[in-house]
Amino acid sequence: MLSLHSNKRVHRIALCLQYLLLVLIMSWGLFSLSSCSKDKKETDRYSFWKGDIENYYYILDMNNQPLQKVVGKPYMIMEYDPTNGYPIRIEFGLYDARNEYLPGVEGAIPEPFLSASSFTYSDRLGLYGSVDLLCNWEEVSSKTKLPSGDFEFTIDGGMNYFGHETYHFTFTPDGMEGEILNSTATWGGRISDTKAFKLLRKFNSSTIQ
Known part of the structure; x- marks a missing residue:
C-alpha cells in the first residue's frame, strides 16, 4: 500500500511539472509573438511605393526640344x-x-535601361521589363513637413553637362506625386511636367529584400 501511495504521489508530481512546463512554453510563445510584433513596428524603416499607370518625362534633343519621351510605371x-x-x-x-x-x-x-530581374526587390514589388533607374539610393537634399501634415522633399542631382537636375516629391501617408525640375536643361537633359509621377504606398518593411 505504501508503494502504491508513493507511486500515485510521484505521478501527481510529474503531472504538475508537465502542466507547469506547458504553461511556461505557452507564456514564452505569447511573449515572443508580442516582442516580434513590437520589434517589427519599431524597426520598419523602408516604405515601398508603386504606380500602375504609365507616367513619362522628356529628354531634350539636339535642338533643345522635348521631342523624346521615356515612358514607364513609377516605383x-x-x-x-x-x-x-x-x-x-x-x-x-x-519599370x-x-x-x-x-x-x-x-x-x-x-535612355539606357536595366533588367528588372537584376534588382533583388523586383519580385517583392512586382517590377518587370526594363527599368529606368533615375535615383540610385540618393540622399534627400531637403525635406519639409507641410502644415497639412504632408511631407515635401527634393533630391538635388547637381550641375552637369545636361543642366541642373532636381527631383521634387510631395507625399501623404498613402500617395505621392513628383516631377523633375531642370531649368537649365540642354541636349540630353531630363525635364517633366508638374506632378508627372504618381505613386501609391504599397507596404512598409524593416528590410529591402
Missing part, C-alpha cells in the same frame, strides 16, 4: 527615420520602361 523605395517619418534616401525609377520619339526629333540620346 520608389524610401528609407525614412522611424521616429519622425522624414525621408533619408530613395531609390526611384520607371516596364521604353523610349519614344516624337515627330521632328533630331539627335535623340536613348
